[in-house]
Amino acid sequence: MAAQSLRFSLSLFSPVPTTKQLQPTRITSKPYLRISKPIKYAPIRSEIIAPSTTPLASNGALVLKPSVNEVEEGPVIEIDRVVESDLKENGFRGTRKTKIVCTIGPATCGFDDLEALALGGMNVARLNMCHGTHEWHKSVIEKIRRLNVEKGFGVSIMMDTQGSEIHMGDLVGGASSAKVEDGDVWTFTVRSYESELPERTVSVNYDGFAEDVYIGDELIVDGGMARFEVIQKIGPDVKCLCTDPGLLLPRANLTFWRDGRLVQERNAMLPTISAKDWLDIDFGLSEGVDFIAVSFVKSAEVINHLKKYLAAHPHDSGTYVISKIENVDSLKNLDTIIKASDGVMVARGDLGAQIPLEQVPSVQKKIVEMCRELKKPVIVASQLLESMIEYPIPTRAEVADVTEVIRQQADAVMLSGESAMGQYPFKALSVLRSISLRIEKWWREENCHRPRKVPIATFTSPNIVTNELCTAAASMANKLGADALFVYTKSGYMASLLSQCRPDCPIFAFTPSVSARRRMNLQWGLVPFCLNFPEDDDNTLEKTFAFLKARGMIKPGDKIISVSDKLQSIQVVNVPRE
């Protein structure tokens, strides 16, 4: 029996491809239609060519200028090398559609670790600003950029704010965890200690905490990692008796319950984006991050405010704002929050501390469905493979949970502690990849397409036409058994509409903008390419075919459905022999 299950595990969770198995990804040719052999992989310029109409970021990392090399070599198509290898190995339809976000932490911050994650299929690296210094995050960002540039990956970067819910500070002596036993008395304090905290003392980030809390309140750490009862208040110190033993982790979230109900008033006084968060956001912008995930969003206002701030910021190149749904207020305002955001994260960790755990699965399902209806990408996060922080294989229950997320067709799944500080980050990634491939295949074979009802109010009038065009193209692709959908897109909007239709075939999204390419990394079924064809070019499709053929990515006879916003047209084309 043991041997059987071992065999099963090994075949299900296939190993990460090695560097050798993967081909370089650059496709370059001169002239356009006569394809020379792909040139040798060259040491790379910082970023890609943009047409003169693309707004340029003043951030060094994002300035889009053609290098001398490109001018000489002609147009360039860039695709993440792992995606390219996936397309070749698994076939177009078999290419993984669900995207993977990995939180980077001490277990994965080395260059080789990041490379292994990129090889294993990480699409987006998440940096959690609850932890680490700017210096630490900057070095991770630099390593990822270097990997992208030198090794041909297309990994995007998401910065996740700390937010200002009530949470603990670091533990005494910088410990990574502290055990609390039944009957222990701990002090939760708002005092600031110049030197070391006394034993059994925990600092709390919210100044009003000692005044607001009542004797008899229940204090829950991280949704139940440990529980206390407030027994005494002495100025800034609140003495609490442990009623349910467990583990305290640094900066753990705290919630308060009175008469069996979550106490929320005090949280309402805290800003969603704290002073620290604004500094982190400025840092993220100067580093050119692709996504900013905002923790503990309560309403759409804060997202609108942040988006205005980004639009006016000299370093912004269209950074996407992701709202994390993780508290009761966000559930009350879901519709407006989703509409205001560029994407959403179901942050099940904190969410599970604020609503009864048994409600989390149905809330997740509802949010994923709403995001599909409102055409916004959605990430399902936290505890997907929690046991893999310690063990090399997941529990059957975790496999069932991930399976359900993939069946719900969320855009992305996320690893937190599993990749940040776990013992098996690469195995955890491989498990996510294997389950995605398996369940997506099942979905295609069972023909599970269901037309989605889309509220018409979601679209402004020009977008209604674009939406109809995309819906029709995706439906044709399924009915005609197309090998791929092609879309030429500047901002990624049309690609996003196609992705929302969840077609059987991959969507090759060609964009001149490197930042748009990276933002598309979060969306289901999109295969983002950077492509620098001039905007007024009439032979874009033929040239694209020529490049992809030279690369061995398409072959004569492949059926392609190409969608163009400019011409408001759908073309069905078989890749020509010449």
Ligand SMILES: Nc1ncnc2c1ncn2[C@@H]1O[C@H](COP(=O)(O)OP(=O)(O)O)[C@@H](O)[C@H]1O
């Ligand atoms: N940048 C980092 N530096 C150190 N540890 C980190 C970092 N990012 C994540 N971790 C560790 O991984 C754990 C899980 O990550 P995550 O779920 O993102 O954070 P949290 O537990 O604060 O919600 C954290 O509790 C922390 O121990």
Ligand SMILES: C=C(OP(=O)(O)O)C(=O)O
């Ligand atoms: C993703 C989450 O947020 P964080 O890890 O930042 O607490 C969560 O709470 O599930």
Ligand SMILES: [K+]
């Ligand atoms: K966070």
Ligand SMILES: [Mg+2]
């Ligand atoms: Mg959270």
